[in-house]
Amino acid sequence: QPEQFREQERPWELIMEREHFRLWRRPIPGSALFQYRVFGSYTDVTPRQFFNVQLDTEYRKKWDSLVLKLDVVERDPATGSEIVHWVTQFPYPMYSRDYVYVRRYSVDSDRNLMVLVSRAVEHPGIPEDPEHVRVRSYESHMVIRPHRSFDENGFDYLLTYSDNPQTVFPRYCLSWMVSSGMPEFLDKLHSAALKAKKMELELRDYLSPAKSPEPRPGAHLEYA
Numbered sequence: 174q175p176e177q178f179r180e181q182e183r184p185w186e187l188i189m190e191r192e193h194f195r196l197w198r199r200p201i202p203g204s205a206l207f208q209y210r211v212f213g214s215y216t217d218v219t220p221r222q223f224f225n226v227q228l229d230t231e232y233r234k235k236w237d238s239l240v241l242k243l244d245v246v247e248r249d250p251a252t253g254s255e256i257v258h259w260v261t262q263f264p265y266p267m268y269s270r271d272y273v274y275v276r277r278y279s280v281d282s283d284r285n286l287m288v289l290v291s292r293a294v295e296h297p298g299i300p301e302d303p304e305h306v307r308v309r310s311y312e313s314h315m316v317i318r319p320h321r322s323f324d325e326n327g328f329d330y331l332l333t334y335s336d337n338p339q340t341v342f343p344r345y346c347l348s349w350m351v352s353s354g355m356p357e358f359l360d361k362l363h364s365a366a367l368k369a370k371k372m373e374l375e376l377r378d379y380l381s382p383a384k385s386p387e388p389r390p391g392a393h394l395e396y397a
Contacts, residue, residue, distance in 0.1 A: 183202075219319075225377065246273075259272040273299050280323070
């Protein structure tokens, strides 16, 4: 059978269920890792606010205390692709993790959907730092579906996520880290969106076209 069909047949295991939040996992063949899927919904913020808060790296430095570094290194105005360098703390006694990834986002007004996709890439301008562990396998795919419109409260989201954090811990430890860390991150993201809404913070509106800085040479931004 083609690989995509075998992948679709692998069952998802529900490992956490809360009000407005469900988390599944399934093993990644040939590894000790899992792929994760989250389905959730919020009714007190708009899809636009949630989307913008996820993408605004400067604001995330303020609300995510685990961020050590988070910068958009390169932006392609033609495609909207961005290269991001992210360094995040891991639980003691592990070293912090260092991610270099390309992200693309799109808004489909006809289908009433927003999509944000990221995956790890190499970039010659961001060499490895011995103080951090470089994560080379990372993928994230989020789809946001408004209950009504982009500017009215209420939406569902589906997040599919996998990475290889380069640890020697067994699979069940990594699963515990994700199953505790993922809900905590999404709670912080939701709280940050609520705060931005309440305080009317000026965030970049990623749904509106804006002139982007010229990209720096050194990396290709294609997402395949």
